[in-house]
Amino acid sequence: MTVGFELPLAEGHTGIQHSAARILGPRWAHLPILTIGLLGVQILWSVEMAYAPPYLLSLGLSKSAMAMVFLAGPLSGLVVQPVVGVLADNSTSRWGRRRPYMLIGCTLCAASMLVLGYTRQVAIIFTGRANHVNDLVTRWLAVLAIYVIDFSVNAVQAVDRALLVDILPSEMQASGNAWAAAMLGLGSLVGFFVGNLNLPELLPFLGSSELQVLSVLVVVLIMTGHLTTAVLVREGVVVTAPDHQRPSLRAEIQQIFASMRTLPRGIKQICMVQFFAWLGWFPVLLYTTTYISDLYARSLWATSVLQTPTEIAEEGTRLGSRALFFSAILALLTNLVLPAFASTSSSKSVKSSIPKLPLPTIWALSHLLFGACMLATFAVSSVSGAMLIISIAGVSWAVAQWAPFALLAEAILTNETNRDSRLNREMDPLLDADGVGEPQSADLTDELERLDMRLPSLPTDNVVEAKDGLSSKAGVILGIHNICIVIPQFLVTILCAVVFALFDSDGASGGANDSEATKPSSVVYVFRLGAVWSFVAFIISRRMAQ
Structure with a gap:
């Protein structure tokens, strides 16, 4: 039976909160559960970098054209990660801020990876076999698949990293990111090792080429890892005041540039x-x-x-x-x-013999x-x-x-x-003389009631207030x-x-x-x-x- 252990929300997410964010399962498995998705992400990167270039060349692309195709990686990192980051930050989805983007990104990633592995077979659906149009469609499908892979996996990786910041308190960030790095390292090892095996001979039912078999294995790993995280990590649902209006996409992009300066x-x-x-x-x-x-x-x-x-x-x-x-x-x-x-x-306050x-x-x-x-x-x-x-x-x-x-x-x-801490000091006059106790105003209770009415179908023990820090x-x-x-x-x-x-x-x-x-x-x-x-x-x- 799965047991849930509560993990304190990171500082700044305490707000109006009915319970802490939770990771289900034994405590020793919390960090692996949070970072397991990065294993599939890194294996996908390894497979794409190792097998996509020779595959594109075999389809008739020139080296200069191939280089333009692989600008998808830096372009997606330049655009997708900040945009997805700001969209997720402002999300008030009942499923959490990060989980919807994680699952949508993984789905796009899986579909495009399968298209890359079975490009010619997909092209045959539209063009028939062994003709010039089939070759042309195959090349364009491969290029499109690589762009979708790079853009979607960058979105997934951005969400994976942000989830660590959301869930873990500051004293656990070093350990959490060390686990993330270990997953990335393990992904590289698996990618390099599997690439030396004759996979079509070992797993002939998955495909007739190395890339076809690898595309299926990558899809299984990246989806399994992120589904594990999505199911076992319970994000706090963020809600805003009833009169709050979500900013437009243009305003959210402007927020990126404003944040750079501040x-x-x-x-x-x-x-x-x-x-x-x-x-x-x-x-x-x-x-x-x-x-x-x-x-x-x-x-x-x-x-x-x-x-x-x-x-x-x-x-x-x-x-x-x-x-x-x-x-x-x-x-x-x-x-x-x-x-x-x-x-x-x-x-630093934690005593250690090491x-x-x-x-x-x-x-x-x-x-x-x-x-x-x-x-x-x-x-x-x-x-x-x-x-x-x-x-x-x-x-x-x-x-x-x-x-x-x-x-x-x-x-x-x-x-x-x-x-x-600064805000707490500024609010001292609202507290009792001894510095503790209830605020002298009932505004907080009224606000709680309004927030609870916002999402009546949700359990109220998983709701936190949006903050501006x-x-x-x-x-x-x-x-x-x-x-x-x-x-x-x-x-x-x-x-x-x-x-x-x-x-x-x-x-x-x-x-x-x-x-x-x-x-x-x-x-x-x-x-x-x-x-x-x-x-x-x-x-x-x-x-x-x-």
């Missing part, structure tokens, strides 16, 4: 750190396989081993994927172990470690050495998936606590934070194009002569610039830790 200094610092940190991270995420493939090709030139260009490319890609797999293992282990040694401002470092300090040191790994490319010339530094960078990647979100959530909730804007703040992560991707794309044009040559992947074979890959210059950005991120985050 964010507290601590949140602005976190966003600034993320901006510089991701200038360094994006090249590593995008070009690690290329970097190791180039080193592998040059090692063959030096040893005069004869292989065809196709064999060289395939083996180099496998080695690059292996390095990312080792990095994912180390990242997952880091996320399982390191949170026990981290402290936040809200957990020596702990402040979380901002851990975050700052992770930038220093990442920068050192990128500078190590000056000394590394072998494939094994490159795989080692990419693997070590997995420690920094683990912290990047965890620390900024925990610090951001804590900043939101701490600011809300300070605001409530930072915690009521968690979705839009996380969206603004995501903008600071996405903009570097556009800048890095331009930077990489310039660097590759300056340093690449026809012989860069095996070369036509000895001098070309000894030249470093152009990718390595972008990695070394990443060290500069990471040191800037270190300086800013170090100031936060002081």
Whole structure:
């Protein structure tokens, strides 16, 4: 039998409240239940990045056209996350603020993922088999599926992150976001591991290609995970005063830009750190396989081993994927172990026998470690050495998936606590002489009665009042934070194009002569610039830790 345990609502959500938000199930399962959806999200990202590019090329798209298709990722992060965040923040749905957007996003994600896996079969419904129109419709359906996947999964991820801020109190934000990072790390591991299996042979009833089988498995995982969260996490239903009018979509979008200007200094610092940190991270995420493939090709030139260009490319890609797999293992282990040694401002009062470092300090040191790994490319010339530094960078990647979100959530909730304390002091004249007791006015009782009449079909023990503090804007703040992560991707794309044009040559992947074979890959210059950005991120985050 499932047992419900109450979990206190995050500060700022107390308002007029009949009971705390709840997560059903044993207490040890609360954090996994809250974060299980991110496992399916990360596996979906891994499958899309690994299999969608070669699939699009096989359909006849050029590389330049494919690059335009994959602008869907940063575009959706730039637009969808902030907009969905502000819409959910202002939602008064009887099902909760986040749950409707979560389920709608998952449904769109699942449908578009199945269309991507079975594109040609879907196109056949409209065009018939083996004709030119079928090929054209297949290509356009694949492109449309990728855009819908990216836009819907960004919406789902925004809701998943905001739900953590809504449900968990500030002292549990570090642990909650560590679990989220562990789910993301586990998702990467599963994605890399499953990709090495012959799935059509193992599961022939799901499809005849790797992408078809993976699309079905991803749909099952992402829907199961989010349905688990939706069923077992009971959000407080937010209601507003009877004369309250929900702002228009235009006004809600204007709220995003207004919030950018009025964010507290601590949140602005976190966003600034993320901006510089991701200038360094994006090249590593995008070009690690290329970097190791180039080193592998040059090692063959030096040893005069004869292989065809196709064999060289395939083996180099496998080695690059292996390095990312080792990095994912180390990242997952880091996320399982390191949170026990981290402290936040809200957990300093909790006594512990384990020596702990402040979380901002851990975050700052992770930038220093990442920068050192990128500078190590000056000394590394072998494939094994490159795989080692990419693997070590997995420690920094683990912290990047965890620390900024925990610090951001804590900043939101701490600011809300300070605001409530100030308001309480201002309301002291309304209390009895001893500072406690009932307010001298009956307005609060009247307001409760009006609020209860708003939703007569709802159980009244799950209703909270809408508030205007930072915690009521968690979705839009996380969206603004995501903008600071996405903009570097556009800048890095331009930077990489310039660097590759300056340093690449026809012989860069095996070369036509000895001098070309000894030249470093152009990718390595972008990695070394990443060290500069990471040191800037270190300086800013170090100031936060002081």
